[in-house]
Amino acid sequence: MAGTAILGRLTWRAGTVCSVRDETATARTIALSIPGWPGHRAGQHVDVRLTAPDGYSAQRSYSIASAPDGDRVELTVQRLPDGEVSQYLTEELAVDDPLELRGPIGGWFVWEPQPAPVLLVAGGSGVVPLMAMIRTREATGTGAAFRLVYSVRTPGDVLYATELAERQHGDNGFQLAYVYTRAVPAGWPVPPGRIGARMLAEPGWAPDRCPAVFVCGPTGFVEATADLLVSAGHDPATIKTERFGPSGGQQ
Amino acid sequence: MGIVSRGFSGRRRPGAENLPPGQYLVTDFPVLSAGPTPRVDLAKWEFRVTTETGQAHTWDWAAFLALPSEQITVDLHCVTKWSKLRTPWRGVPVETLLAEVKTGAGFALARSYGGYTTNLPVADLLGGQAWVAYEYDGAALAAEHGGPARLLVPHLYLWKSAKWVTGIDLLTNDQPGFWESLGYHNYGDPWREQRYWGD
Numbered sequence: 001m002a003g004t005a006i007l008g009r010l011t012w013r014a015g016t017v018c019s020v021r022d023e024t025a026t027a028r029t030i031a032l033s034i035p036g037w038p039g040h041r042a043g044q045h046v047d048v049r050l051t052a053p054d055g056y057s058a059q060r061s062y063s064i065a066s067a068p069d070g071d072r073v074e075l076t077v078q079r080l081p082d083g084e085v086s087q088y089l090t091e092e093l094a095v096d097d098p099l100e101l102r103g104p105i106g107g108w109f110v111w112e113p114q115p116a117p118v119l120l121v122a123g124g125s126g127v128v129p130l131m132a133m134i135r136t137r138e139a140t141g142t143g144a145a146f147r148l149v150y151s152v153r154t155p156g157d158v159l160y161a162t163e164l165a166e167r168q169h170g171d172n173g174f175q176l177a178y179v180y181t182r183a184v185p186a187g188w189p190v191p192p193g194r195i196g197a198r199m200l201a202e203p204g205w206a207p208d209r210c211p212a213v214f215v216c217g218p219t220g221f222v223e224a225t226a227d228l229l230v231s232a233g234h235d236p237a238t239i240k241t242e243r244f245g246p247s248g249g250q251q
Numbered sequence: 252m253g254i255v256s257r258g259f260s261g262r263r264r265p266g267a268e269n270l271p272p273g274q275y276l277v278t279d280f281p282v283l284s285a286g287p288t289p290r291v292d293l294a295k296w297e298f299r300v301t302t303e304t305g306q307a308h309t310w311d312w313a314a315f316l317a318l319p320s321e322q323i324t325v326d327l328h329c330v331t332k333w334s335k336l337r338t339p340w341r342g343v344p345v346e347t348l349l350a351e352v353k354t355g356a357g358f359a360l361a362r363s364y365g366g367y368t369t370n371l372p373v374a375d376l377l378g379g380q381a382w383v384a385y386e387y388d389g390a391a392l393a394a395e396h397g398g399p400a401r402l403l404v405p406h407l408y409l410w411k412s413a414k415w416v417t418g419i420d421l422l423t424n425d426q427p428g429f430w431e432s433l434g435y436h437n438y439g440d441p442w443r444e445q446r447y448w449g450d
Contacts, residue, residue: 009449014254047332047446049273051253052261059273059332084262084275092258100253105447107433108285219282223395226287236287236365243282244331 010102012049013037015073017097023159026079027125028090029065032099037071040064042136043110043129043214043242046075046103050085060085063128063216063242064104067135076159078125109214109242113140116212119205120148121195121225123217127159129242130216134167134174143173147205151179151195151221175202195221197228207233216242266336271441274334280396281333285429288394289365289415296399298383299418300348303356310348312399315383318343323382325405327412328441339389342382342403345419349376356421360428361402364415369428370437371404371411373421380406383416408439408446 015032022028044064051057066074079090093099111118111133118137120130127150137146152158158178168176179195180188205211213234215225222243230236267276293312300308310318320343327335360370375381384403385392392398397414404411410430431437436445444450 010447012253049253050256050259050261052259053255055252056261056263057253057273058261058275060275061331088256088259093256097257098254099256105434108430219395223282223288230287236289239287241284241286243284 010105012100012102014098014100017093017095017099018072019095020093023076024157026090026157027076027159028079029074029076030089030093030099031066031072031074032101034071034073034101037073038104039068040073040104041110041112042067042132044104044106044132045129046073046101047105048075048085048089049100049102050088051100058085061105062089063132065128065131065135067132067139069139076125076128076131109216109240111136111212111214113137113142113144115142115144117145117205117209118147119200119211119213120146121200121213121215121217121229122148122150123195123221123225124152124157125159126215126217126221126242126244128216130214131160133214137174138167138171145173145175145204147175147177147202149177149179149195149199151181151217153181154183155180155185175204195225195228197232200225200228201232207235210235210238213239214242215239216244219243270334271328272444273446274328274332274441277333277335280335280338281329281331282395283329283331283409284395284414285367286365289363290394291364291399291415291417293399297417298348298400300352300421301418302352302354302421303423306353308348308352315343315400316385318347320385321382323403325403327405327409329409330435330439330441330446334441339387340382340384340403341386342384342400344379345376345381345383345402346378348383348419349373352421354421356423358422358425360420360422360426361411361413361416362418362420363413364417367413367415367429369402369411369413370426370431371407372425372438375404375407376419380404406440408436408441410435411439 015034018031049059062075065076077089296312298310381404385400402413402416
C-alpha cells in the first residue's frame with residue numbers, strides 16, 4: 001500500500017473528445033486525448049468539471065474504462081435520471097469539444113499486472129473500472145486467470161457486451177458469468193435473481209487460491225457481495241471495493 | 252474559472268448555494284468504503300486511546316455508553332463530491348474521551364476495525380468539533396455507516412470520520428493514514444477544497 005497513487009499536484013487539464021460511442025441506451029463511452037496525461041493504473045478514476053457561462057460549475061468522478069494508452073483515456077458514463085453531469089456527457093458533449101478533468105485518482109482500487117488470479121464482481125456500471133483491468137490484462141499479457149461475474153438488470157444493460165463475448169471465446173484465461181436481476185435473455189436457464197454464493201465459488205478463484213478480488217457497483221450490491229465473499233472464506237484484506245451512486249441498498 | 256462547457260447551463264438545486272466548492276447536494280446517504288464491512292461484536296468492542304508515551308486508556312461498550320453524550324446535527328461533505336445537510340447523530344465528544352489523558356501530542360491517528368486509519372491534528376478533535384458517534388437519526392448506527400461507532404469530524408471531508416473506529420493513537424509526529432497515503436489530502440478541509448495531495 002505504498003503512497004504511489006499521485007506523485008504531484010493534480011492539475012485540471014483540458015482534454016479533447018476524439019470519439020463517442022453508445023454502449024447501451026443509457027451509457028456512452030467518451031474517448032479523450034489529454035495533453036500531458038501522466039498515465040494511469042487500471043481501476044483509477046478522474047474528476048470531471050463542467051462550467052456554465054456564468055461560472056457555475058459541477059464536478060463528478062468517473063472511472064477510466066481503458067488500459068493505459070499514452071495520452072488517450074476512455075470514460076464510460078452511465079446516464080442517471082436526474083444526472084446534471086451525466087446527462088450532459090451522454091447527450092450533449094460531442095467530438096472536438098474540450099472537457100476539463102484531473103486525475104488519475106485513487107491508489108487503492110487498482111490492479112497491478114501480476115500472475116495471481118483475479119475475481120471481478122460488477123454490479124451495473126460498476127463494470128467500468130473492472131473493464132480497465134480486463135483490458136490491461138490483455139495489453140500486458142500477464143496471463144493471470146480472470147473471472148468476471150457481472151450483474152445487470154436486463155440483457156440490454158450490459159456494457160461492452162460484444163467485446164466481452166469476444167474475449168470469452170478467444171481467451172481461456174478469461175471467464176465470464178452474467179447474473180440478470182430483472183429480465184433474462186431468451187432461453188436463459190434460470191429466472192432473474194440476485195448474485196449468489198455459487199456464482200462466486202468457482203474452484204480457480206476459491207479462497208484457498210487467494211485471488212485478488214475487486215467488487216464495484218451500487219452500495220447494496222457491494223455490501224451483499226462482500227458479505228458473501230467473506231462468508232465463503234475470503235480474507236477481507238484481499239477484497240477491494242468501490243461503491244458508487246445513491247444509497248438505498250437495492251441494486 | 253474553468254473552460255466553459257458548450258451547451259452546459261447546470262441545474263442549481265435549492266439549498267445547494269452554500270456548499271463547499273465542487274460539492275453537490277444529496278438527500279440519501281451514500282456509502283463509501285475500501286473493503287467489506289466489518290461486523291463488530293459489541294461484547295468484544297473496545298475503544299483505546301494510546302498516548303505518545305504508550306499509556307493506554309480503554310473503554311468497553313458499557314463504559315463507553317456511560318459517558319456523557321451529545322446530540323448533534325451536522326453537515327457532511329464527502330470527497331467524492333456529495334454533501335448531506337443537517338444529519339442527526341448522538342455521540343461522545345472526543346474531548347470527553349481525552350479528558351483524563353495526559354498528553355502533549357499534536358497529532359492523532361484514528362484506527363478502525365478492519366485496519367482503516369486516518370490522521371488529523373489533535374486540535375481538530377477538541378472544542379466541540381469531533382465525536383465518537385453511535386446513533387444516527389435516533390437509531391443504533393448501522394454497520395455500513397460505521398456502526399457500532401464511528402468518528403465524526405464534520406468540518407473535514409468524511410474520510411476523516413473513520414467508520415468502525417476502535418481507538419486513537421496520540422503521536423508526536425504526524426503519520427498519514429490510509430487514504431492520506433494514497434493520494435488524498437493530509438488535512439482535508441472541504442471549504443478549501445483540499446481533496447488530493449497538493450490541493
